[in-house]
Amino acid sequence: MSLGRKFKGPDETVNFAVDWADWLDTDRDGTADTTISTATWTAQDGLTVGTTSETTTVATAAISGGSVGQDYKVTCSIDTSGSETFKRFVIIHVVER
Numbered sequence: 001m002s003l004g005r006k007f008k009g010p011d012e013t014v015n016f017a018v019d020w021a022d023w024l025d026t027d028r029d030g031t032a033d034t035t036i037s038t039a040t041w042t043a044q045d046g047l048t049v050g051t052t053s054e055t056t057t058v059a060t061a062a063i064s065g066g067s068v069g070q071d072y073k074v075t076c077s078i079d080t081s082g083s084e085t086f087k088r089f090v091i092i093h094v095v096e097r
Helices: none
Strands: 002-008 013-019 036-043 047-054 058-065 071-080 085-094
Touching (some): 002 013, 013 085, 036 047, 036 058, 047 071, 058 071
Antiparallel strands (some): 013 058, 036 071, 071 085
């Protein structure tokens, strides 16, 4: 499932975050019923995934690199305390800043 399109400059390192709370709240009471156990980020050639972190509901990655005018797919995959795996991706368009 796509998280949309984001923009960054070729010389910027930008933190991108995915808030998984809605997917982890199975009974929709506003509290996550399961939590993130691990988060893995991957990027198409040309972008670099740097430092990553996760809380119980949010996964974050520092993304750098890219060539102006190019689109890159960055995927975040999580494993949960409920033994589920979810994947979402964002398209990052590199623009001159």
